[in-house]
Amino acid sequence: MAAEQKKGRRARLDDIAARCGVSISTVSRALAGEKGVRPEIRKLVLETASAVSYALPASVAGKKVMLVASGAAMIDYVRNQFTLHVLEGLNARAAALGIEVAMRPVTDKKDEARVVAEVRDDPSFGGMLILTVDEEDMLAAAASLGKPVVLVNSDDPYMRLSSVTPCNRSAAFIAAERLIQAGHQRILFMLRPGRRTIERRLEGWRDALRHHGLTAEADLVLEVDDWLPELGAEAITRLVGDKGLSFTAVLTAGDSLASGAVRGLQAMGYAVPQDVSVMGIDDLPQSAFLNPPLSTVHIPMRELGATALDLLRDMMLGLATPRRRVELSCHLVERSSVAAVSPVREGR
Helix, strand or coil, rough: HHHHHHHHHHHHHHHHHHHHHHCHHHHHHHHHHCCCCCCCHHHHHHHHHHHHCCCCCCCCCCCEEEEEEHHHHHHHHHHHHHHHHHHHHHHHHHHHHHHEEEHHHHHHHHHHHHHHHHHHHHCCEEEEEECCCCCHHHHHHHCCCCCCCEECCCCCCCCCCEEEEEEEHHCCCCCCHHHCCCCCCCCEEECCCCCCCHHHHHHHHHHHHHHHHCCCCCCHHCCCCCCCHHHHHHHHHHHHHHCCCCCEEEECCCCHHHHHHHHHHHCCCCCCCCCCECCEEEEHHHHHHHCCCCCCEECCCHHHHHHHHHHHHHCCCCCCCCCCCEEECCCCCCCCCCCCHHHHHCCC
């Protein structure tokens, strides 16, 4: 019976949008009392909702949301600032919605249990966002919270929780295909393993190679212990010192490693991109100022935060069922670190 009611409620939301000639998201924002909806549209939506006996949701304005950030997210905040841009987008959206965001870092299971209990027991919290967390214990606890939860820059393999991520697999596919189109066949992929989001970038690299009839050989995957540029430089230097330059291009799972790869190659006397092309993924602002400026794939970092809060708001209003996995599209950013493969280099 409950499922039928939810289905009917969704149908009525669609019906309001059709009758008003606007999108479902516009209807959702108008019903929630958000800014950015023209008064005449809001009036039309409310009148139509009343005409079809739609149960108007309460506004989320004044509600609090808990943002739980992992230790990895906070380290990144200081180091590479991917998290910084996600939080900028989230906080700007929270201000527009009139939602207060309370942030709690978690570093161990005690922290996780404490923040889950705080959200569960405090009625002023309408839901929770969890940033850059993959640990099963935390995901399981969040799934049993009894309040809306959205994962940001991570996802739940069991789909107990909704999530918002970039489309990591297609981002890496786009990057690798750009290199392949430039004539590169031996493309090294550098990553710090461990997170599902990064594993999907590795899968995208493999997808592109196989799509073009190339072999994703194991010796073309270079793992590092952390995202620090100096570790990327050390890994490239060690690899080339041991095995020679067995690749013509490097694709990294993050811009910080790409900057390290450029540094390491240049220190060994190789020119980028004349000898080796380098491509990153993220499009961190500092990447435009590298020498040479880094070609990369833009990850919509600010939009990750804003979209996650929008999804959580809809869940708090009862407008977003069932659970969903939202992936945001990414696009290529051409700069100066990629060139067509040299026939001399390819023939070595």
